[in-house]
Amino acid sequence: MERNSRTVIVTGASSGIGLALAEAYLQRGFNVVGNARTHERLMHAAAKLGNPENFLLVEGDIAEKATAKKLFERAVAAFGKVDILVNNAGIFNAKPFTEYTETELDSLVNTNLKGFFHASQQAAAHMAQHKQGHIVSITASIALQPNASVPAALPILIKGGINHATKALALELAPHNIKVTAVAPGIIDTPLYTSDMHGFLNTMQPVGRIGTTREVVDAVLYLTDAEFTTGVVLPVDGGMSSGKW
Numbered sequence: 001m002e003r004n005s006r007t008v009i010v011t012g013a014s015s016g017i018g019l020a021l022a023e024a025y026l027q028r029g030f031n032v033v034g035n036a037r038t039h040e041r042l043m044h045a046a047a048k049l050g051n052p053e054n055f056l057l058v059e060g061d062i063a064e065k066a067t068a069k070k071l072f073e074r075a076v077a078a079f080g081k082v083d084i085l086v087n088n089a090g091i092f093n094a095k096p097f098t099e100y101t102e103t104e105l106d107s108l109v110n111t112n113l114k115g116f117f118h119a120s121q122q123a124a125a126h127m128a129q130h131k132q133g134h135i136v137s138i139t140a141s142i143a144l145q146p147n148a149s150v151p152a153a154l155p156i157l158i159k160g161g162i163n164h165a166t167k168a169l170a171l172e173l174a175p176h177n178i179k180v181t182a183v184a185p186g187i188i189d190t191p192l193y194t195s196d197m198h199g200f201l202n203t204m205q206p207v208g209r210i211g212t213t214r215e216v217v218d219a220v221l222y223l224t225d226a227e228f229t230t231g232v233v234l235p236v237d238g239g240m241s242s243g244k245w
Helices: 016-027 039-048 065-079 102-130 153-176 195-204 213-225
Strands: 007-011 031-036 055-059 084-087 133-138 178-185 233-236
Touching: 007 016, 007 065, 007 102, 016 031, 016 039, 016 213, 031 039, 031 065, 039 055, 055 065, 065 102, 084 102, 102 133, 102 153, 102 178, 133 153, 133 213, 153 178, 153 233, 178 213, 213 233
Parallel strands: 007 031, 007 084, 031 055, 084 133, 133 178, 178 233
Antiparallel strands: none
């Protein structure tokens, strides 16, 4: 594998979509800076990937500004600059709106909103200096097309806001040659769902199955290569966001 000089930061890189993204970028020769809450989780992820020397581990809560700042400082110190930020860290909690607790509100705001805000703010400032870059966020298909059978107004509130912020930031940062995009997955086969749930989950998308992490990764890699594509929110959801079925 030929090493290239590009560097990507992936938040929530220790499992699921984040780990699959880290693996895919490493296979492409990228330097990968992976973030998760604990060093132990990152060490476990690195072991799964074969402990590559160009996989930098940066632990910390992405909801905290200091963590986002540390991510970019460590990445620049190790690899010179950051070309891509993937805002992957996120949580999802579906329940009737009146049943959300203040603790759940704080948790969703901290991880999904503050995590996006702090990391993207660091990325925008850094990439503007270098006159190039790409910020891509993993959001949620249900924020494009709510579903009556999945009450999730609170995460939709946040993920939907990020979908629209993607378009706003794409316009704002285009003069700096920075792309801003998002991928909106439907139901994806990750550790979040146990195998006994798959039968029901298969019915949630028109194609009759749940998606794979690789299918989300493929969408992110497409946007990585699509130089003339910015301000888009790309659904990867088996048609779930297309409308009522």
